[in-house]
Amino acid sequence: xxxxxVLPLHKDKITRSIHLPKPPFKTCIVLGxxxxxxxxxxxxxxxxxxxIYRPRIYVIANxxxxxxxxxxxxxxxxxxxxxxxYYKVHKIPRSRLVGQSWLTTPFSIFKALLASINxxxxxxxxxxxxxNGPGSCIPVCVISYLPRIMGLKWIxxxxxxxxxRVKTLSLTGKLLYRFVDRFLxxxxxxxxxxxxxxxxxxxxxxxxxxxISDHSASxx
Amino acid sequence: MSxxxxxxxxxxGFDQIISLVTSTPFLQLLxxxxxxxxxxxxxxxxNSFIKMxxxxxxxxxxxxxxxxxxxxxxxxxxxxxxxxxxxxxxLEILRLYKPLIVVxxxxxxxxxxxxxxxxxxxxxxxVYSSISNLLETLKSFNYKNLIPFPQPNDTLFxxxxxxxxxxxx
Numbered sequence: 431x432x433x434x435x436v437l438p439l440h441k442d443k444i445t446r447s448i449h450l451p452k453p454p455f456k457t458c459i460v461l462g463x464x465x466x467x468x469x470x471x472x473x474x475x476x477x478x479x480x481x482i483y484r485p486r487i488y489v490i491a492n493x494x495x496x497x498x499x500x501x502x503x504x505x506x507x508x509x510x511x512x513x514x515x516y517y518k519v520h521k522i523p524r525s526r527l528v529g530q531s532w533l534t535t536p537f538s539i540f541k542a543l544l545a546s547i548n549x550x551x552x553x554x555x556x557x558x559x560x561x562n563g564p565g566s567c568i569p570v571c572v573i574s575y576l577p578r579i580m581g582l583k584w585i586x587x588x589x590x591x592x593x594x595r596v597k598t599l600s601l602t603g604k605l606l607y608r609f610v611d612r613f614l615x616x617x618x619x620x621x622x623x624x625x626x627x628x629x630x631x632x633x634x635x636x637x638x639x640x641x642i643s644d645h646s647a648s649x650x
Numbered sequence: 651m652s653x654x655x656x657x658x659x660x661x662x663g664f665d666q667i668i669s670l671v672t673s674t675p676f677l678q679l680l681x682x683x684x685x686x687x688x689x690x691x692x693x694x695x696x697n698s699f700i701k702m703x704x705x706x707x708x709x710x711x712x713x714x715x716x717x718x719x720x721x722x723x724x725x726x727x728x729x730x731x732x733x734x735x736x737x738x739x740x741l742e743i744l745r746l747y748k749p750l751i752v753v754x755x756x757x758x759x760x761x762x763x764x765x766x767x768x769x770x771x772x773x774x775x776x777v778y779s780s781i782s783n784l785l786e787t788l789k790s791f792n793y794k795n796l797i798p799f800p801q802p803n804d805t806l807f808x809x810x811x812x813x814x815x816x817x818x819x
Contacts, residue, residue, distance in 0.1 A: 453817055464661065465738025476804030482817055496719060558815065586814060590807070594737035596765040612814055614807075617769070630807060633741075634800035635773060 436578045438587075438611045450584075455557035457483040458520075458549065461490045462564025467497040469593055470562050471504045472632070479509055484516045487556060489549065491566055492521040520549050525565055542566065546573040550585070558586040563595075563602045571606060590614040593633065599624065652686035656728035658721055660736045663694030664755050666781050671732065672702035672712070679788060681709045689724050690714040722746075730791075732784070735763035740770065744799035750776040751791065753784060775799050 459474060461467045467490075477483045486505075490497045498519060505517050522545040525538055546569040550556070559574055561567035567589075577583040587610040591603045596617045599607065607613055607624065615627045618636070631637070657671050668690065670676055680688060692699040692714050699714045718724070721739075725731060725746050733739045735754040743750050752767040764778075771778040774797035779787035 450816055453815070455815060465736055465741070468738050468741065472802055473807045475802075476806070476808035477811065478808070482812070482815075499719070558811075560811075588811060588814065592737060593741065594766050595762060596769050598762055612810065614810065628810070630810065632802050632806055634803055637800065 436575070436584075437608065451557050453482045454484045455482060456485055456487070456554055458487045458489060458556040458559040458570070460559065460561035460564065460567040460570055461488055461494070461497045461501070462562065462566065463491065463494050463497055465594065466562055466564045466592060467494075467500055469590075470560070471500060473560065473562070473590060474504070475508070479516070486517040487549065488517065488519045489522055489566065489570060490519060491524045491564075493524070520545075522546060522549070522566055522569065525569060539569070542569040543573060546570045550574050550577065555583055556585055558588060560588045560590070561602075561606075562590045563592045563600045565602060568602060568605060571609065575609070586611050588612045588614070590630070591616065591620065591627075593617075595620070653684050653729040654687045654689065654727055655680060655685050655730045655732070656689045656691075656721075656724050657732045658691040658724075658734065658739060659693045659695060660691075660734045660739055661693060661717070662734075662755075663692070663698075664734055664753075665695045665698040667732070667734075667753055667755075667784070668692050668695040668698035669701070670781060670784060672699060672704075674703075674705060676785060676788075677704070677706050677710055677712075679785065681706060683788075685710060685729075687711045687713070689728070691718070691721060691724070692716060730793075735767045737763075737766055740766065740776070744770075744775055747798055749791070749793050749796055751784070751787060752776055752778050753781060754778070756780065773797065 459470060461470055488501045501519060505514055506512050523538055523541045525542045549570065550573045555577060559570060571587055574585040574587060577585060589606050589610040591599060591614065593616045595603065597619045599620065607626065613627045614630045615621060616630060616632060618629055621627045621629050659667060671690065688710055690699060693716060696716060704712055725743055725748060728748060730749045731743050732751045732753060733743055735752050740752060754764040754767055767778040770776050774795065777787060777791060
């Protein structure tokens with residue numbers, strides 16, 4: 431079955447390499463709010479925006495004004511260009527507001543899926559999607575599978591579990607675990623429970639202890 | 651010496667901590683430790699904040715507000731911060747190298763926030779305290795024992811992404 435073939439754990443290199451694009455990559459960055467947004471912008475800090483990861487589409491919830499401000503601030507600072515045209519913001523309604531009735535939830539999920547369809551089936555669909563756990567990344571990831579199942583395009587999905595999750599995955603993390611191409615976690619406990627997860631020590635918490643951190647990858 | 655302490659509860663409320671830091675014994679302790687100003691971001695716990703009776707108006711200035719788009723300025727001027735256990739706040743404070751006491755809201759359903767605070771305490775970056783212990787924690791708080799939080803590694807994630815996208819650098 432096609433769906434099985436397109437799951438990342440099915441290491442069918444041929445299927446994947448057919449869809450391998452060349453840089454620059456249209457990069458979709460899904461922001462949550464507060465802590466999620468801060469962590470995501472920290473992740474994006476080291477990316478090459480000039481040559482490789484452009485244009486960038488930041489996905490935010492439509493009432494998240496704070497993240498919107500942070501994105502503009504971040505892009506202006508990182509690119510040093512206030513008239514920077516290589517990014518835009520795509521707003522998506524929240525799938526479920528805190529305290530929203532379960533009765534109206536299907537309608538808001540439907541709206542979130544529609545907004546995700548607009549994002550994924552734009553003239554140029556994204557080459558990769560980076561997310562770190564807000565619920566809003568689920569509709570985006572679900573829709574991004576459609577071109578993959580149809581054999582049109584393999585949109586890479588990269589998931590980074592929040593620094594806040596020490597010993598258990600978030601609900602979003604558990605849901606996306608099997609479906610994303612790379613699943614990164616920031617605490618070593620999680621790779622014991624989840625063999626597909628890769629450990630990434632962004633905050634250098636293990637730099638001084640040998641045997642745990644990957645010294646070849648850290649740049650001191 | 652006129653030191654500033656900042657207390658932040660984040661986007662929700664946290665009545666117990668607001669009541670505690672505005673109580674007479676707590677204010678007395680702050681004054682004895684040389685604090686001349688207490689800034690409180692109380693979120694939804696406004697009622698707990700306005701209940702306060704400040705008997706020390708001449709000795710300590712107390713300012714409170716519910717939310718601000720950015721707490722960075724209040725964090726920057728503080729000599730000590732007491733924060734809820736949200737990871738965003740914790741990271742922001744540690745990256746400003748501010749002495750930090752984290753108090754988790756143990757009423758929240760999910761206790762993963764406490765796990766984060768305890769892990770970071772075991773590495774010496776902050777001090778974790780329960781509400782009931784906060785007064786004692788502050789009494790014995792040793793600024794010199796804290797370890798500065800490392801600078802994040804910007805290249806790790808970029809390397810993984812470049813590898814996944816087959817980019818040769």
